[in-house]
Amino acid sequence: MTDLGPAARARDRRVVVLGSTGSIGTQTLDVLERYPDVATLTGLAVSGSRPELVARQVLAHRPEVVAVSDPEHAEAVAAAIRTALAPEHREAPALRVGEEAVVELAGSLGPGDVVVNAVTGSIGLAPTLAVLASGARLALANKESLVAGGALVTRAAAPGQFLPVDSEHTAIAQALAGVRPDQVARLVVTASGGPFRGRTRAELGDVTPEQALAHPTWQMGRVITTNSATLVNKALEVIEACWLFGLPEDRVDVVVHPQSIVHSMATLVDGSTIAQASPPDMRHAIGWALAHPEKLPGLARPLDFTRPATWTFEPVDEGTFGAIALARAAHRRGGGAMAAYNAANEEAVDAFFAGRLTFWGIVDLIGCVLEDPALPHADPAGGLAAILAVEEHARRRARELVAAGEGA
Template sequence: MTSAPARRLVLLGSTGSIGTQALDVLHRFPGIARVHGLAVGGSRPELVAEQVLAHRPEHLVVSDVARADEVEAAVQRACRTSGLTAPRIAAGQDAVIDVAGSLGEGDVVLNAITGSVGLLPTLAVLASGARLALANKESLVVGGHLVTEAATPGQILPVDSEHTAIAQALAGVRHDQIDHLVVTASGGPFRGRSREQLAGVTPEQALNHPTWSMGRVITTNSATLVNKALEVIEACFQFDLPEDRVQVVVHPQSIVHSMVTLVDGATIAQASPPDMRHAIGWALAHPEKLPGLATALDFSTAQSWTFEPVDEDTFDAIALARAAHREGGGAMAVYNAANEEAVDAFFAGRLDFLGITALIRAVLEHPERPRAAHADGVAGLLAVESWARETGQALISSRER
């Protein structure tokens, strides 16, 4: 690392899986950046207090207003005990957007918020000129052209094992030299099962991912392959390619994180053990490398890597997303919103596992589905998304009758 003063960092979603790992990377490599602000949902006040003590942010934002008092009490208590001054605390989604856009060129914001609520903070970061380390894939899935048109070249760095792998594989490669991308998928906990075998899947089983430790929503999305569907669309926007040039292959070992096939027939792959610190450290320190960041592969022992096609008859999430992306008009915003409602219903016992993608399909195919013109901007997308959530909830309720 250089000896230049550390850049400032705002971390959105600091108590989630990506957020906690990012703070671990910063603890080990303090020269990367100093924490300027943290944004949290508010469900883990004691963890927030620990993060404040460890990283001394100037600003703390709690997105859930109802939880703000509890978080503030935990932080004030911890700071008094340690003799420190508590950070400035604000609450609400507008405050998240404000802190996201509070930095400037040379600084970095890591957006690790889960869900489409991360779109407006993403746009705020891009408008500020700060680097955006993007772990919130929904920003590109839902916002698509709005995000890419707001970004300057190189301003967005992906924080995702697949897209980080592609970005690394593309180093020194011109865009016209790309034939297609190959996004790898572990296959999730239900790889090889038939639709009949998936009928009785429980939330506990869906959360039992074979290789990655992640949050509830993304783990469930991995089980349905919705997560891989979102990553296909994310790759289309991140690397400016149509969906038919983004392939998916099942790779259960999760060692090869993605590949790029060039026009001359060569394929470049990025491989490392399944550890999100690789992607986090790559984005936060870019273009530097962090020595000893995570364990390297050991080629002194025998090992096998396997690849197989996706069973799209059983797992239809990817095909649905491809069709929605081709259609445009806010269809991917509908897809994502319907999925978020379906996942919540699945954990509430209101929808079975196969009902998740069935609901996505039903909302996408609804005869009254509105379309958002590109000129409608953020307001149009949010209106379409709101319709999709309300329609999804209505369809779930109708199934219960």
């Protein structure tokens, strides 16, 4: 174990990981295993679709509570945990079931503790709000919380209460350390370009789910990887940056950087640009959010500047990849339009994998849903319920359009 030094030791800090069997969740547990002085794991939340992995995590980390959001998976998870713990005659953690159980676990800690929200999709918004209400620090990997409910989240958060777990936004936050807001001219969010960089729309008419999942740089879950292929993921990150750093969308640029070394940049009013660079490894962002303001020594390999290397940057082909422009317009529109954007995309990705929608039908469907004249307007005073109403309408409209053959 690496000695963190007295300032970084936090044995009394508790941590809960929501979405522990996903990409970010498993890497978070890896960081906690390597740096046990950072925090003590007390709870896990999972969908339950991978019971054997949940059991291995329980065996390795001994959480007090496991919340399973999908009741259909609860018994399989309980049985896997019992089997894993039987040889050691250990008592199983408390098992709680249902989406409300996840929200309760998210809000169960307090000041000085950390909750990592690595849930995928807008279902992560309610747990995010529960964490903020509890006073615990939120390490936010669920970008949909800010995309769908940015006003709710920022209004509920105390200054510095939540930190992004995202390579791009972690990079910007580090670049802006010590920089006054009035000194920031623009932000530059980098994108790998995904597996279809350089191709035209005509060349991508028959893309399969397997091709969409072949990301050249990152290993991620199905939804995020597909979003990276359509550039929806980058569109969501633009809006996330607006909420995190208090800038309008027209001051957040996107540039394609295939090497994924420079994770994002900030251009200051004097014309200088500050960039954060590291090999592509999400443990940088995870460790930053868990141990902040400390750095975890030896967390991931550094860049080797003794070897020749070339970094390239190029503009996004927005004529082919229209997701970013569509998100900018939805953000300007407000009233829950970005909640509708995200909900429509989640439905579209499901339809794509089910063979009921083409690859390009994903972004086209989002546009059709946003054009629906019956789309509700979410009054900020309506809180979470107003956002959920917009989402439900958007999902229903997206399913209707798919059934009618839109994008097929």
